[in-house]
Amino acid sequence: METVVTIVFLIIAALMLFSGVMVVAVKNIIHSALWLISTFFMVGALYLLLEAEFLAVVQVLIYVGAVSILMLFAIMLTRHVMASRPEQAFYRRWYLALGVCLLLFGAAIVPTLLAQQPGFAQATETAQQALGSPERIAGVFSLGVAYVSQYLIPFQIAGLLLLVALIGAIVIAFEERSRRRRILTLAQEHELRRRQAQPLPPAEPVVMAEESNP
Amino acid sequence: MQAIIDALLGWTGAPQWLLTLIAYVAIATLLFVVAPLTMMFLTWFERRGIALMQDRLGPNRVGPAGLLQPIADGVKMFVKEDITPEGADKYVHALAPIVVAAPAMLMFAVIPWGYNMVPTDLSVGLLFFIAVSSVSAVGLMMAGWGSNNKFSLLGAMRAVAQMVAYEIPLLLAVTSIVMLTGTLSTVAIVEAQGGGFGIGGWFIWTPVGMLGFFIFAVAALAEAERTPFDIPEAESEIVAGYMTEYSGMKFGLFYIANFLLAWLMCAIGVTLFLGGWQGLGVNELRAAGYGVGASILSLIYFLLKTYLLYFGILLIRATWPRLRVDQLMNFGWKWLVPLALANILAAMLWVPITQWDAVRGLGFLAGLSPLARFGLAWLVAAVVNVAAVIFVLRINTARPDEPPYALADEPAAGL
Numbered sequence: 001m002e003t004v005v006t007i008v009f010l011i012i013a014a015l016m017l018f019s020g021v022m023v024v025a026v027k028n029i030i031h032s033a034l035w036l037i038s039t040f041f042m043v044g045a046l047y048l049l050l051e052a053e054f055l056a057v058v059q060v061l062i063y064v065g066a067v068s069i070l071m072l073f074a075i076m077l078t079r080h081v082m083a084s085r086p087e088q089a090f091y092r093r094w095y096l097a098l099g100v101c102l103l104l105f106g107a108a109i110v111p112t113l114l115a116q117q118p119g120f121a122q123a124t125e126t127a128q129q130a131l132g133s134p135e136r137i138a139g140v141f142s143l144g145v146a147y148v149s150q151y152l153i154p155f156q157i158a159g160l161l162l163l164v165a166l167i168g169a170i171v172i173a174f175e176e177r178s179r180r181r182r183i184l185t186l187a188q189e190h191e192l193r194r195r196q197a198q199p200l201p202p203a204e205p206v207v208m209a210e211e212s213n214p
Numbered sequence: 215m216q217a218i219i220d221a222l223l224g225w226t227g228a229p230q231w232l233l234t235l236i237a238y239v240a241i242a243t244l245l246f247v248v249a250p251l252t253m254m255f256l257t258w259f260e261r262r263g264i265a266l267m268q269d270r271l272g273p274n275r276v277g278p279a280g281l282l283q284p285i286a287d288g289v290k291m292f293v294k295e296d297i298t299p300e301g302a303d304k305y306v307h308a309l310a311p312i313v314v315a316a317p318a319m320l321m322f323a324v325i326p327w328g329y330n331m332v333p334t335d336l337s338v339g340l341l342f343f344i345a346v347s348s349v350s351a352v353g354l355m356m357a358g359w360g361s362n363n364k365f366s367l368l369g370a371m372r373a374v375a376q377m378v379a380y381e382i383p384l385l386l387a388v389t390s391i392v393m394l395t396g397t398l399s400t401v402a403i404v405e406a407q408g409g410g411f412g413i414g415g416w417f418i419w420t421p422v423g424m425l426g427f428f429i430f431a432v433a434a435l436a437e438a439e440r441t442p443f444d445i446p447e448a449e450s451e452i453v454a455g456y457m458t459e460y461s462g463m464k465f466g467l468f469y470i471a472n473f474l475l476a477w478l479m480c481a482i483g484v485t486l487f488l489g490g491w492q493g494l495g496v497n498e499l500r501a502a503g504y505g506v507g508a509s510i511l512s513l514i515y516f517l518l519k520t521y522l523l524y525f526g527i528l529l530i531r532a533t534w535p536r537l538r539v540d541q542l543m544n545f546g547w548k549w550l551v552p553l554a555l556a557n558i559l560a561a562m563l564w565v566p567i568t569q570w571d572a573v574r575g576l577g578f579l580a581g582l583s584p585l586a587r588f589g590l591a592w593l594v595a596a597v598v599n600v601a602a603v604i605f606v607l608r609i610n611t612a613r614p615d616e617p618p619y620a621l622a623d624e625p626a627a628g629l
Contacts, residue, residue, distance in 0.1 A: 030303075030306070057345045060345040061341065064348070064349055065345060065381070066348070076355075139337065140338055
């Protein structure tokens with residue numbers, strides 16, 4: 001069982017690294033975004049491997065279902081801006097980017113490696129039995145209880161922040177809207193054009209009854 | 215399934231993880247057989263159903279009553295020429311149908327088909343269902359962009375905007391049911407609706423469930439892109455939306471995904487609001503020890519309810535015109551979202567009145583009988599929901615003082 005999990009982990013990790021590299025390696029920005037989505041999926045799979053079902057599902061729901069869609073929308077709506085980007089400038093100083101990446105990665109990984117014994121923890125059967133089965137990581141129930149007890153304040157503040165962002169978005173949308181006219185149906189638009197083309201006759205009270213007299 | 219595999223292969227002395235793996239592979243295989251069969255039956259069901267409503271016959275030549283028509287259609291799809299447009303992004307174009315169809319297959323994994331008949335009882339099953347359904351939006355985007363066609367891109371933009379917008383009322387409607395049951399597992403939600411001889415316990419009989427079901431039904435229609443929300447593939451406006459440049463089996467995959475998504479939305483609606491596989495006699499059979507009988511009866515109930523709901527979709531498709539894009543967005547944000555929020559408020563009042571005992575300030579409830587508490591909760595939730603409906607109706611139908619556009623009055627009758 002242990003070896004199966006290790007093999008699955010290695011496959012997922014390899015795919016994740018591959019798609020991560022492809023995000024920055026491909027030239028087409030849409031392809032780049034699609035590779036990023038694949039990376040998000042692999043992160044979700046990694047959570048699933050850790051038996052954190054809730055986190056995995058939320059990863060897919062938020063990152064694949066919402067964030068990446070938003071990114072794709074943004075890219076497609078600004079395609080012309082993206083198409084004229086100076087590609088050469090990015091590729092000429094690739095060694096700088098590589099150096100920065102390695103530095104950041106090293107800053108994250110070196111303290112972890114120093115603090116821990118090198119090598120994978122080889123859990124033998126007897127050791128596992130002595131420890132007992134490990135506790136479930138992020139069950140929905142315990143997560144919910146933690147949100148309303150231990151982490152109530154951060155949870156509420158995050159909620160308030162999102163509410164403010166929501167109201168801000170609505171305010172911006174309303175400003176846009178005041179400058180924009182209402183969407184008309186084709187018939188209404190046609191009528192509007194017709195009336196704008198010919199100046200309206202002076203408003204005279206038209207008495208239908210008199211006109212219809214023979 | 216696990217038990218069957220254990221009994222069949224236990225004598226080989228294979229390790230337990232291998233047996234588990236075999237059991238799950240068997241379940242997955244079964245689902246991948248059931249899903250296309252369901253889809254094939256649905257196409258026949260839909261065409262015959264619509265024909266019935268429009269006073270036509272529909273497909274009736276291949277096989278008894280035309281039942282084998284989907285197989286003929288499948289053969290036609292397979293032997294058609296597979297065209298990739300010249301300017302298309304080849305890989306994205308080819309991958310898109312798969313990305314759309316795969317989530318629809320995955321969603322079958324958490325549907326409780328009957329008593330003891332669920333592929334996997336995930337503790338976050340409901341969330342899994344919604345999360346996976348949102349993945350197909352990526353596929354739609356890929357289809358629209360990869361085809362390099364303005365109709366495709368327009369259709370994809372419409373489809374994704376619609377899916378993202380209607381996911382919110384869908385999630386909020388589902389949240390109210392999750393609050394009532396206190397679980398995200400689809401199996402546990404069905405079990406919670408077992409009261410009243412398997413019929414009285416359905417959530418649709420409570421005010422929270424009624425409003426929730428309405429919101430869910432509308433949002434599910436929009437998610438599945440069925441009439442009156444079939445704006446993304448409005449054939450009179452944008453050819454066929456994101457499917458314009460697809461032919462052969464690639465188009466077939468979109469077709470499969472579309473039908474399966476609609477059916478799955480019906481199935482999850484039945485699970486959440488109409489008691490899932492609960493029905494008259496299932497629990498009695500369980501109590502009497504006839505587990506297999508209960509399973510079969512509950513499967514029949516589940517399929518009956520789901521196809522009845524699907525028939526409702528057909529009725530709507532046969533009778534309703536299509537909405538405009540701005541009407542769609544208005545309806546989603548100005549009607550469904552406020553109603554869903556009010557519904558959550560009602561659920562929030564429902565839970566303590568029916569379930570909590572020793573809460574400060576609610577001490578008077580402890581003395582009441584369960585039925586009285588149920589009645590009180592029903593009344594409170596009904597008042598909240600009716601008030602919300604009236605309020606939303608009033609703010610949305612109020613006429614503005616002056617029309618925001620320069621047209622003085624409605625177009626003349628002769629126009």
